[in-house]
Amino acid sequence: MDIVQQQMLDSYRAAQHGxxxxxxxxxxxxxxxRDxxxxxxxxxxAAPRRPGG
Structure with missing residues (x-):
């Protein structure tokens, strides 16, 4: 099931439950x-690494 089909199914279920x-x-x-x-x-x-160390 792709994202569009899942969205349609979730919307249908939400409509059935008001x-x-x-x-x-x-x-x-x-x-x-952003968050x-x-x-x-x-x-x-993290503490910066020293070259060669």
């Missing part, structure tokens, strides 16, 4: 990547 449809695939990708970048850059960097 719930709002799920967000479209990829809609929150930028936000997730991941902030998380990774917010950590202290």
């Amino acid at each position: 719930e709002p449809p799920p967000p479209l695939p990829g809609r929150h990708d930028r936000e997730v990547l 991941l970048r902030r998380h990774l850059l917010g950590r202290p960097a």
